[in-house]
Amino acid sequence: MSRTITIEPVTRIEGHARITLQLGDGGEVEDARFHLTQFRGFEKFCEGRPYREMPALTARTCGICPVSHLLASNKACDHLLSVTIPPTGEHLRRIMNLAQITQSHALSFFHLSSPDLLLGWDSDPISRNIFGVMRQDPALARDGIRLRQIGQSIIETLGGKKIHPTWVVPGGVNEPLTLEKRDAMLKLLPEGLEIAKRTYDFFKTLVPKFKDEATHFGRLPTMFLSLVTPQGNLEHYDGLLRIKDAKGRIVEDMVPPEDYERVIGEAVEDFSYMKFPYYKPQGYPKGIYRVGPLARLNNAQACGTPYADVALAEFHMLQESGPIASSFHYHYARLVEIIYALEMMERLLKDPTILDSRVRARARSNRAEGIGVSEAPRGTLIHHYRIDDDGLITWVNLIIATGHNNLAMNQSIRQVADAYVDGNNLQEGMLNRVEAVIRCFDPCLSCASHAFGQMPLRIELKDASGRVVDSLERG
Amino acid sequence: MKTLIIGYGSPIRGDDALGPLAADRLENRSLPTGVEVISRHILTAELVADIADKDRVIFLDAAADSAPGTVRCRRLEPDARAVSTMAHFLDPRELLAWCETLYGRVPETCLVTAAGDSFDYDNYRLTPIAEAALDRMLDWVDRLMTQEGWTALSADGHP
Numbered sequence: 001m002s003r004t005i006t007i008e009p010v011t012r013i014e015g016h017a018r019i020t021l022q023l024g025d026g027g028e029v030e031d032a033r034f035h036l037t038q039f040r041g042f043e044k045f046c047e048g049r050p051y052r053e054m055p056a057l058t059a060r061t062c063g064i065c066p067v068s069h070l071l072a073s074n075k076a077c078d079h080l081l082s083v084t085i086p087p088t089g090e091h092l093r094r095i096m097n098l099a100q101i102t103q104s105h106a107l108s109f110f111h112l113s114s115p116d117l118l119l120g121w122d123s124d125p126i127s128r129n130i131f132g133v134m135r136q137d138p139a140l141a142r143d144g145i146r147l148r149q150i151g152q153s154i155i156e157t158l159g160g161k162k163i164h165p166t167w168v169v170p171g172g173v174n175e176p177l178t179l180e181k182r183d184a185m186l187k188l189l190p191e192g193l194e195i196a197k198r199t200y201d202f203f204k205t206l207v208p209k210f211k212d213e214a215t216h217f218g219r220l221p222t223m224f225l226s227l228v229t230p231q232g233n234l235e236h237y238d239g240l241l242r243i244k245d246a247k248g249r250i251v252e253d254m255v256p257p258e259d260y261e262r263v264i265g266e267a268v269e270d271f272s273y274m275k276f277p278y279y280k281p282q283g284y285p286k287g288i289y290r291v292g293p294l295a296r297l298n299n300a301q302a303c304g305t306p307y308a309d310v311a312l313a314e315f316h317m318l319q320e321s322g323p324i325a326s327s328f329h330y331h332y333a334r335l336v337e338i339i340y341a342l343e344m345m346e347r348l349l350k351d352p353t354i355l356d357s358r359v360r361a362r363a364r365s366n367r368a369e370g371i372g373v374s375e376a377p378r379g380t381l382i383h384h385y386r387i388d389d390d391g392l393i394t395w396v397n398l399i400i401a402t403g404h405n406n407l408a409m410n411q412s413i414r415q416v417a418d419a420y421v422d423g424n425n426l427q428e429g430m431l432n433r434v435e436a437v438i439r440c441f442d443p444c445l446s447c448a449s450h451a452f453g454q455m456p457l458r459i460e461l462k463d464a465s466g467r468v469v470d471s472l473e474r475g
Numbered sequence: 476m477k478t479l480i481i482g483y484g485s486p487i488r489g490d491d492a493l494g495p496l497a498a499d500r501l502e503n504r505s506l507p508t509g510v511e512v513i514s515r516h517i518l519t520a521e522l523v524a525d526i527a528d529k530d531r532v533i534f535l536d537a538a539a540d541s542a543p544g545t546v547r548c549r550r551l552e553p554d555a556r557a558v559s560t561m562a563h564f565l566d567p568r569e570l571l572a573w574c575e576t577l578y579g580r581v582p583e584t585c586l587v588t589a590a591g592d593s594f595d596y597d598n599y600r601l602t603p604i605a606e607a608a609l610d611r612m613l614d615w616v617d618r619l620m621t622q623e624g625w626t627a628l629s630a631d632g633h634p
Binding site: 060107146148152 | 486516519520521523524555572573576577578
């Protein structure tokens with residue numbers, strides 16, 4: 001008799017979601033699905049608004065990564081203006097993006113995932129939370145908070161202290177950097193880098209303990225998509241799209257972001273409000289790919305900064321050959337990217353041109369369609385707008401980083417469930433592992449609400465008629 | 476004496492902007508030495524490091540649990556059980572519990588709230604009843620700039 005396990009809500013992720021596991025007669029997993037249960041509709045209600053409002057409007061899409069939307073939206077507006085923004089303006093935007101990546105990755109690693117990594121998947125769920133981490137390793141918890149503080153502080157220093165700053169504007173940024181602000185940011189970076197290196201070194205000692213998880217947590221033969229520099233190196237703000245296959249062969253390279261529709265298609269399923277992007281030439285769902293830190297490091301030949309390049313080399317050694325396949329190593333990749341972000345911010349801030357007063361190009365709209373692509377902490381973020389002759393938005397398409405990973409998250413759940421879930425004998429640790437594979441991707445499902453910690457949770461086994469035959473409850 | 480005032484709330488949800496708007500007004504005032512004011516959409520983890528070295532902290536927030544316009548000021552103590560069900564914002568009592576656990580100290584803390592009348596989508600515009608309550612929130616902050624103000628503070632939300 002088939003049964004369904006429902007995990008709702010999924011905890012310690014950004015947004016509301018549900019997981020269902022369909023079990024066969026023998027208790028084995030027959031199907032697994034990740035459902036995004038909230039509907040936002042941003043693309044639709046932006047229609048009719050002036051395009052210059054788009055950065056402010058779309059930044060409200062997310063309370064976790066407003067900076068990412070701010071940047072991608074302004075890049076789409078740059079495209080509408082048909083301007084090349086001054087190099088200093090671009091570098092200042094780039095610094096803000098790197099600060100965002102630093103603070104976001106810090107939240108994911110220290111706050112959301114460390115309870116599993118430090119305390120264990122099967123530890124008491126009552127204490128498997130941030131307070132448990134604080135008790136076990138307060139220095140690590142303080143490091144996480146400090147790293148977040150450094151990232152946020154740089155964002156605030158650049159953007160001003162107000163909520164939702166309007167410093168990034170179409171054409172560049174609206175105010176050059178002062179010497180005082182530059183020095184204040186530079187002062188923070190050495191401590192941040194020390195924390196990042198210390199955490200990375202610590203995590204490396206943990207990795208061998210997670211061989212089992214590295215094998216079963218979304219170890220998938222997918223492609224990887226990300227921006228790279230024209231030299232094929234790590235890129236977060238600009239650059240060109242690269243897609244590698246599971247064997248490491250480059251299947252698409254140096255694709256201008258404006259051509260994203262040639263390589264990315266979007267499918268929909270009736271069980272989720274999240275779209276299912278795929279690599280168009282291979283069709284749906286065969287064209288599965290992953291984005292985010294794991295994809296970026298798999299696609300990059302080098303980072304271009306000293307410590308991050310050493311860490312990247314060590315990252316590639318996690319597997320004998322080919323791109324790193326296990327989604328468990330998103331955690332590792334995040335720590336490498338934090339190191340890179342801190343090193344690169346220091347380099348950019350020490351460049352004397354960063355104080356140049358020419359930071360913005362001014363123009364009216366000069367084309368009817370604009371596309372902006374950048375790398376958000378969770379992966380490639382695409383904003384695509386069309387406007388009428390009055391500059392009013394007529395059509396919007398947003399492909400959010402988490403969406404790219406939708407197919408991979410669903411397959412990862414299935415893999416973890418196959419390995420760990422015994423439908424005849426449910427244990428809380430099984431449930432936690434199914435949730436934890438989703439946390440590897442650090443999905444950001446919306447800004448409005450973020451499930452976290454010990455939320456009331458109930459898993460039910462239902463027979464084909466909907467009768468509850470077993471359940472597990474916590475909270 | 477180092478004091479941190481944190482106004483928090485959403486600027487696009489009508490009266491939920493009471494906290495950040497109160498903070499904005501305080502920033503435009505002449506404040507005693509050692510008083511710092513910040514605005515936040517939500518309370519996030521890194522604020523623990525900001526409050527850890529302060530002697531006093533004043534949170535300013537909107538409330539929805541009493542009659543619109545009601546202004547309260549009450550002391551806060553650390554409470555690890557006040558864990559938010561949301562990942563990226565914290566209850567102020569949870570923030571204090573983090574502070575106590577990680578830094579071994581907790582600043583003297585109070586929460587000044589004003590109950591809003593409407594939390595619909597609206598950009599930085601308060602209802603008249605909230606606007607009037609905002610002035611009374613600032614009166615409370617003025618009182619808390621003195622030792623007498625803190626001494627007179629009860630735990631139950633009434634002066």
